[in-house]
Amino acid sequence: MSATFASPALKEFEELDWPVRTEENWRFGSWKEANLSGLETVGAGTTGELPEPLEGFERIVFANRDLVSGSSASAGLVDGSFGPTSRLGSPKLAALHTAKSKHTLHIRSATDVSLELIYFVSGEGLFLPGVVIEAEAGANIRVVKRFISVDDSAATVLTATDVRAAGNSKVTCLVTQELNENSKLIRFADSTLQAASHAKLAVVHTGAKWVREETYSTVDGSDAKSEILSVALPGTGQEYDQRTFQHHGARNTYSNLLFKNTLFGKARTIFSGLIFVDEGAHGTDAYQTCRNLMMTDECEAHSMPGLEINADDVKCSHGSTCSRVSDEEIFYLMARGIPSKDARSLVARGFSVEAIERLEDEQLEALALEVVARKFATVD
Numbered sequence: 572m573s574a575t576f577a578s579p580a581l582k583e584f585e586e587l588d589w590p591v592r593t594e595e596n597w598r599f600g601s602w603k604e605a606n607l608s609g610l611e612t613v614g615a616g617t618t619g620e621l622p623e624p625l626e627g628f629e630r631i632v633f634a635n636r637d638l639v640s641g642s643s644a645s646a647g648l649v650d651g652s653f654g655p656t657s658r659l660g661s662p663k664l665a666a667l668h669t670a671k672s673k674h675t676l677h678i679r680s681a682t683d684v685s686l687e688l689i690y691f692v693s694g695e696g697l698f699l700p701g702v703v704i705e706a707e708a709g710a711n712i713r714v715v716k717r718f719i720s721v722d723d724s725a726a727t728v729l730t731a732t733d734v735r736a737a738g739n740s741k742v743t744c745l746v747t748q749e750l751n752e753n754s755k756l757i758r759f760a761d762s763t764l765q766a767a768s769h770a771k772l773a774v775v776h777t778g779a780k781w782v783r784e785e786t787y788s789t790v791d792g793s794d795a796k797s798e799i800l801s802v803a804l805p806g807t808g809q810e811y812d813q814r815t816f817q818h819h820g821a822r823n824t825y826s827n828l829l830f831k832n833t834l835f836g837k838a839r840t841i842f843s844g845l846i847f848v849d850e851g852a853h854g855t856d857a858y859q860t861c862r863n864l865m866m867t868d869e870c871e872a873h874s875m876p877g878l879e880i881n882a883d884d885v886k887c888s889h890g891s892t893c894s895r896v897s898d899e900e901i902f903y904l905m906a907r908g909i910p911s912k913d914a915r916s917l918v919a920r921g922f923s924v925e926a927i928e929r930l931e932d933e934q935l936e937a938l939a940l941e942v943v944a945r946k947f948a949t950v951d
Contacts, residue, residue, distance in 0.1 A: 813843075
């Protein structure tokens, strides 16, 4: 007789419950989409057409979990998960990643490093990549992560990133989500910043039928700076659900969150964010902004910004708006010979630019604009 023993991670996963409607962290969200019961991991993948390489970047290419090409002295592939946590409503999904992921790329450097990670996604099933970005003191690390569907299969990507920025380091990470509209993306993005470090984390969403994204930024050292940027362009049949937490745990820290959503057709977005300032974290300077541009009468945006301040001498603000393309803007462009449809597209593209320009990196800005332009080319 033989016995089979589950790993502690698998046991924790099995003991936790899937999200339910009554949980505050799933308010307005499609909680049933998060139930991944019975979903098996994807098998071997195939590659697609490679995008033009970014100058000065080392490139690593994956087809599902398999390494296809590329390497870096600053990156090592680990067979397993780094163990992400969810503090924004999805502990079972985080436990699933810990229990079943066989793919973590650990990036670590004390110098300047630029890496481009291409994830070609194919086949039905669950793909669970993870990335740890560890910037040692004085490092400047740039990472681009691209999720690109190769076929029309209904893949589910459950991915996690953990950024660890030591004193006087800088991390810039741009994620482009270019999955097909049958797929799902669930993404955990955590960052911890020490004294005088700077993290700039950005994402561009154009694909997937359903996205759940949980971003947790911990600013733990004085004079540390956290920037969180998002551009999302959902259309009919797409829902993007983004939950954020900006945690200030030290004096004289800074964070700035800017999310720009342009909604087409019957798209849905949900944004819920909180700025939390600890006792003693005086001198905090924190901002949180979510802007929604409604391109039709049938789209739907829910925004829930929030503040919890437990210190004195702070500057904190939060806000959310929903607006439409104004008739005056369209009239102005049409008076200069631009057709109505093209005029609306120009205004909508310009709406996204503010967040992209905050990357302050010409290469990354150009890539983000290219991804955005491809989405607009498909919108009626």
